[in-house]
Amino acid sequence: MEAHLVEIDGGWDFKVLVVDGEWVLRVPRVADAAEKLEREAALLAALAPALPVAVPQFEQLSNRPPFAVYRLIRGEPLRNQDPEGVRGFLDALHSFDASTVPGVRRPDWLEAWHANAEIFRALVLPRLDLDERARGESLLREVGTLTGFEPALTHCDLGPEHLLVRRDRLVGVIDWAGAEIGDPALDYAWLLNVPFPDWDVDEDLRRRARIYHRLGPWFEVEYGVRTRQPAFVESGLAGVRSRL
Helix, strand or coil, rough: CCCCCCEEEEEEEEEEEEEECCEEEEECCCCCHHHHHHHHHHHHHHHHHHHCCECCCCCEEEEEEEEEEECCCCCCCCCCCCCCHHHHHHHHHCCCCCCCCCCCCCCHHHHHHHHHHHHHHHHCHHCHHHHHHHHHHHHHHHHHHHCCCCCCCEECCCCCCCHECCCCHHHHHCCCCCCCCHHHHHHHHHHHCCCCCCCCCHHHHHHHHHHHHHHHHHHHHHHHHHHHCCCHHHHHHHHHHHHC
């Protein structure tokens, strides 16, 4: 009997398929994604017991060819449900000691974001209208203020599609390939600026989260340019303009 395959994610680094409604198959689209799978597997094995929600647990991990398989975590993308559960997840994640987990990256945060800003200046700013570029440049200069935080294990891509709910409760968090030690405000970027703007948080965390949120669509433009996919460039530019 042939397996029933359904593609569920147009992800940038991985092709993601649901097999027979029970298993998730993730296959790297790009070379360095295979290394990300290995780091993700090690991290999630250590992290899972510390979190109040489910995370993928790889039951098969192959290097040649590279792929990973884990049981499907059922749920729908978060809209604005379970604010207390989401905060509990964030608190558990950001307090987790990842120092003994092999492969967890700890980049020079400010250097990495300055590098992002330079790429954006080269690839995104020229695609904005003349009257928008000054506001875009002003936002890019704010990257220099992303300091003063206590580094923590950070998911780095907490949008609605990675936060899964059932019966209005957060039950799972997926796609940990980009997790690293960094600014926890990045994990609040979408949450504070879309579903939960009234959360009581440190004002500097809120300020940094807003910068990350405003810069989010710039990555989409860069990806579209780099991979020659005009649809991503177009949708990314619309997002950039809406947050300038």
